[in-house]
Amino acid sequence: MMPGDDPEVACPEQSRQATFFAGIVRVPIYLLSLSTMKTVSLIAAGLFCAGLSTSSLAADLKAGGKTAQSCMMCHGDNGLSSMPGTPSLAGQPETYLASQLRQFRDGKRHNEVMNVIAKPLSDADIDNVSAYFAQFEIDLKRR
Numbered sequence: 001m002m003p004g005d006d007p008e009v010a011c012p013e014q015s016r017q018a019t020f021f022a023g024i025v026r027v028p029i030y031l032l033s034l035s036t037m038k039t040v041s042l043i044a045a046g047l048f049c050a051g052l053s054t055s056s057l058a059a060d061l062k063a064g065g066k067t068a069q070s071c072m073m074c075h076g077d078n079g080l081s082s083m084p085g086t087p088s089l090a091g092q093p094e095t096y097l098a099s100q101l102r103q104f105r106d107g108k109r110h111n112e113v114m115n116v117i118a119k120p121l122s123d124a125d126i127d128n129v130s131a132y133f134a135q136f137e138i139d140l141k142r143r
């Protein structure tokens with residue numbers, strides 16, 4: 001058969017058979033699907049919701065990375081600080097970073113610089129940037 005030939009014309013018998021078999025197969029699948037449609041759609045809905053809820057809880061590392069760019073001039077590349085008086089953020093627990101940022105933002109922890117920097121951050125910004133710096137693993141070595 002040449003490319004572009006109509007298969008219907010090239011082998012009509014075969015294609016009629018194929019249609020017939022496809023029809024036979026389709027009937028039980030259809031009956032099965034009627035009874036399982038509800039279950040399947042319930043499961044699908046469940047999976048969909050589970051997917052939604054985990055993704056809405058999970059921090060957005062990409063967005064966190066963007067916010068983190070403005071932190072690195074003081075806290076160092078990837079949050080590894082070499083500036084006296086400025087702590088490293090890399091590898092600190094996410095919950096600790098987030099709680100400290102909320103305290104800076106809400107004026108419960110006092111630092112002139114960090115109070116100003118944390119002020120405009122939303123809860124999502126804080127969660128994302130905390131997850132970003134927390135993702136790094138720190139290796140301890142004796143000097």
Ligand code: HEC
Binds near residue numbers: 086110117
């Ligand atoms: C201009 C410099 C500067 C910038 C920019 C900056 N920080 Fe800070 N940050 C500091 C200093 C200084 C401290 C120490 C504050 C203190 O002594 O209480 C600090 C402390 C912190 C702490 C507390 C850490 C700990 O171990 O308790 C967190 C969390 C933090 N910064 C997050 C951030 C984030 C996130 C950004 C970017 C959105 C950022 N900082 C940008 C200077 C900066």
